[in-house]
Each structure stands twice: as structure tokens, then as C-alpha cells.
Amino acid sequence: MKLPESVLVLIHTPQRDVLLLERNxxxxxxxxxxxxxxxxxxxxxxxxxxxxxxxxxxxIGSAAVPATRLVDLDRRHVYEILPAWAHRYAPGITHNTEHVFTLQVDRGTPVRLSPHEHLRFEWLPWRDAAARCFSRTNAAAILDLGATAR
Incomplete structure (x- = not known):
């Protein structure tokens, strides 16, 4: 059974392009x-x-992506678990707590998707990335990233 505590990691470039993944x-x-x-x-x-x-x-922790680039924003979102995913959790668990991190990578950092989890990826300007997210907490975190990274 899954634990009702997760991470959200916003991977972005110094130019604030954000990596998004399409779920499989x-x-x-x-x-x-x-x-x-x-x-x-x-x-x-x-x-x-x-x-x-x-x-x-x-x-993370490689020469290309030093561990210091992973930043815990000390921000949490609590949301109701979608009914389609409730079976992954213990009976009676209805909410998940999501902890937000950012990871700055260089433009051109290679991405190798896990095919059982994602179909494709795109790097998008932060506003476009926020608009494309299906999750409101993910979109809000990206908008916060864009607003504070000026």
C-alpha cells in the first residue's frame, strides 16, 4: 500500500523552462x-x-547535477486522493500530503523516461507548464516558482 505522503519535484532550467511528463x-x-x-x-x-x-x-549528486540544486521549499499541499487511485492506499485514507522541491538543471540535460510511467516529456516556459498541468497543486507550485525566480 502507498503511503499518503509524497513529493512534487519541479525540474527547471535557469531560464525557468519547466520539465513536464505525460502520464502513461x-x-x-x-x-x-x-x-x-x-x-x-x-x-x-x-x-x-x-x-x-x-x-x-x-x-542528483552527479557532476552534472550537484545535490545542492535540489531545494526543499518547505511547502506542503494536502489534497483529496482521486477515487481512481484510492485502491492504492489503506482503507480509510482519503488525503495525501505533498512536499514541494525544486531542481535546477542546465538547459540540454538529458531526460530518459520510465516507459511504464510516462509517454513523453516537454520543456515549457513556466506559465505554459502551469497551464498544461492537470493537478492544481502542481500548477500552483510552478506559478510560485516563476513568480519568485525573478
Whole structure:
């Protein structure tokens, strides 16, 4: 069963282009990197590092992407779990807490998708990325990123 605590990682360039991934499921929506904690004692930062590597192939802590570029914004969103995904959680779990991180990468950083999770990716200017997200919390986090990164 999934834990009701996850990370949202906004991967972006210094120019504020944001990486979005198209889901490979019935929803087929666009989103940033997301994922749940593997265990209750997994540090959220480790969850973010793991999910970025699994979903994009980007290795945080490598020479190309120093660990200091992963920033915990100390921002949380609590939202109701969609009925289509409720079966992934223990009975009675109705809400998830999402912790927001950013990861700045250089323009041209290679992306290797996990084919069972995503169909394709795009780098979009932050406003366009926010408009394309299916998740309101993801869109809000991208708008905050764009507004504060001036």
C-alpha cells in the first residue's frame, strides 16, 4: 500500500523552462515528477532523489547535477486522493500530503523516461507548464516558482 505522503519535484532550467511528463495511464495528464515515500522512515529528500532518477534518469549528486540544486521549499499541499487511485492506499485514507522541491538543471540535460510511467516529456516556459498541468497543486507550485525566480 502507498503511503499518503509524497513529493512534487519541479525540474527547471535557469531560464525557468519547466520539465513536464505525460502520464502513461488512463488519466494521460501532464505533471512534474511526483512520487510517494517508499517507507515511513525514508527522508523526503531521498524520496525526491529516487523519484527524479526513476522518472527522468537524472541523477542528483552527479557532476552534472550537484545535490545542492535540489531545494526543499518547505511547502506542503494536502489534497483529496482521486477515487481512481484510492485502491492504492489503506482503507480509510482519503488525503495525501505533498512536499514541494525544486531542481535546477542546465538547459540540454538529458531526460530518459520510465516507459511504464510516462509517454513523453516537454520543456515549457513556466506559465505554459502551469497551464498544461492537470493537478492544481502542481500548477500552483510552478506559478510560485516563476513568480519568485525573478
Amino acid at each position: 495511464d488512463a488519466l494521460r495528464g501532464w505533471q512534474s515528477v511526483t512520487g510517494s515515500r517508499a517507507s515511513a522512515d525514508e527522508p523526503l529528500r531521498d524520496t525526491a532523489v529516487r523519484e527524479v532518477a526513476e522518472e527522468t534518469g537524472i541523477v
